Amino acid sequence: MDFLRKLFGGGNDGSGAKAKDRLRIVLIHDRTDISPELLDSLREEIVSVLSKYMEIDNDKIEIDLDRDEKAVALVANIPVLRIKRGNVDYDKV
Amino acid sequence: MPARVIVVTSGKGGVGKTTSTANIAAALAKFGKKVVAVDADVGLRNLDVIMGLENRVVFNFIDVIEKTCKLSQALVKDKRVPGLYLLPAAQTRTKDAVNPQQMIELCEELKPDFDFILLDCPAGIEGGFKNAAAGADEALVVTTPEIPAVRDADRIIGMLESMGKSPIRLIINRLRPNMVQDGDMLAKDDILDVLSIDLIGVVPEDEGVIRATNNGEPMTMTLDSPAAHAYLNIAERLLGNDVPLMDLESYTSRGFFSWIKKLFKRRTRQY
Ligand SMILES: Nc1ncnc2c1ncn2[C@@H]1O[C@H](COP(=O)(O)OP(=O)(O)OP(=O)(O)O)[C@@H](O)[C@H]1O
Numbered sequence: 001m002d003f004l005r006k007l008f009g010g011g012n013d014g015s016g017a018k019a020k021d022r023l024r025i026v027l028i029h030d031r032t033d034i035s036p037e038l039l040d041s042l043r044e045e046i047v048s049v050l051s052k053y054m055e056i057d058n059d060k061i062e063i064d065l066d067r068d069e070k071a072v073a074l075v076a077n078i079p080v081l082r083i084k085r086g087n088v089d090y091d092k093v
Numbered sequence: 094m095p096a097r098v099i100v101v102t103s104g105k106g107g108v109g110k111t112t113s114t115a116n117i118a119a120a121l122a123k124f125g126k127k128v129v130a131v132d133a134d135v136g137l138r139n140l141d142v143i144m145g146l147e148n149r150v151v152f153n154f155i156d157v158i159e160k161t162c163k164l165s166q167a168l169v170k171d172k173r174v175p176g177l178y179l180l181p182a183a184q185t186r187t188k189d190a191v192n193p194q195q196m197i198e199l200c201e202e203l204k205p206d207f208d209f210i211l212l213d214c215p216a217g218i219e220g221g222f223k224n225a226a227a228g229a230d231e232a233l234v235v236t237t238p239e240i241p242a243v244r245d246a247d248r249i250i251g252m253l254e255s256m257g258k259s260p261i262r263l264i265i266n267r268l269r270p271n272m273v274q275d276g277d278m279l280a281k282d283d284i285l286d287v288l289s290i291d292l293i294g295v296v297p298e299d300e301g302v303i304r305a306t307n308n309g310e311p312m313t314m315t316l317d318s319p320a321a322h323a324y325l326n327i328a329e330r331l332l333g334n335d336v337p338l339m340d341l342e343s344y345t346s347r348g349f350f351s352w353i354k355k356l357f358k359r360r361t362r363q364y
């Protein structure tokens with residue numbers, strides 16, 4: 001069977017395909033690696049933008065990168081206390 | 094026109110930066126360009142040996158930077174190919190002996206006299222890389238078809254992009270076409286898929302590289318091996334010529350078995 005597979009060039013089960021999969025996942029993680037400092041400044045900026053529109057519960061904010069085998073997501077849990085109606089005070093931001 | 098300054102870099106060590114620098118420099122000179130290969134690997138100099146010019150080194154570029162000698166005194170002229178020069182590194186100094194600003198000034202001083210300045214970069218992402226890259230406009234990133242090398246190439250590409258280098262192009266070195274055919278090696282397209290960067294050439298694994306190093310003669314001077322042709326093609330592409338990728342498989346025919354395989358596959362990869 002192995003001989004036939006090689007003969008017909010269907011080498012997809014070789015270690016090359018495995019290397020490609022592993023490489024892709026390694027790079028997803030490498031490219032989304034974020035330092036705590038950068039995450040902190042991201043958190044601050046998100047909060048300052050959101051605060052233009054709503055009052056949020058600063059103590060309960062959770063922002064992090066959620067990693068699994070194949071993908072990385074930015075997951076944010078930001079409790080909202082009250083939406084600001086009427087004129088938004090842009091200058092305050 | 095002032096010289097194009099190109100840094101040859103990789104992230105991971107030992108993947109073929111120095112080999113690539115020497116061969117591309119010699120090839121460009123063969124095409125009639127005036128070229129200087131700068132060994133930016135301070136403390137671990139190798140380019141002089143790969144180019145076979147180690148006996149002619151008197152001064153190095155640190156001497157130039159520190160004004161111990163003039164630039165023209167430090168340049169080693171290759172007598173085999175007109176227009177080819179080496180600017181050696183210091184062997185007994187460390188990378189801290191230079192800073193990025195000094196590298197930029199050195200390149201500026203070289204620019205009016207050359208068509209191409211190739212900077213052979215040390216491995217890593219630290220000072221040595223940053224020095225070499227500082228002086229460059231363009232970059233060639235060398236990788237082998239293995240996960241660690243490609244991963245480090247990705248890191249370096251990101252850094253080169255944020256430094257504003259352009260174009261940044263990839264050399265895949267030490268590819269073994271028969272292993273790719275058997276599905277046991279990352280293929281050219283696999284690597285390009287994940288890195289999303291332009292390819293400038295694929296260099297096969299080739300014993301000629303070792304012979305050339307033993308002889309102190311870049312392969313592109315004699316052109317008797319597959320890797321030599323690959324490097325010559327890369328030089329042509331640097332010059333803006335549209336050279337088709339080599340058919341590497343024909344170089345590694347493995348007799349009857351590969352002949353049958355070809356019959357069934359009728360597909361040749363281009364490099
Ligand atoms: N295409 C090839 N075929 C066979 N051997 C090769 C090939 N390219 C490079 N080599 C070998 O790999 C080794 C490392 O090459 P080289 O010194 O050019 O790498 P480098 O990236 O400059 O290394 P360093 O990071 O230490 O500066 C050498 O022994 C060289 O002969």
Ligand SMILES: [Mg+2]
Nearest residue numbers: 110111134139
């Ligand atoms: Mg080297």
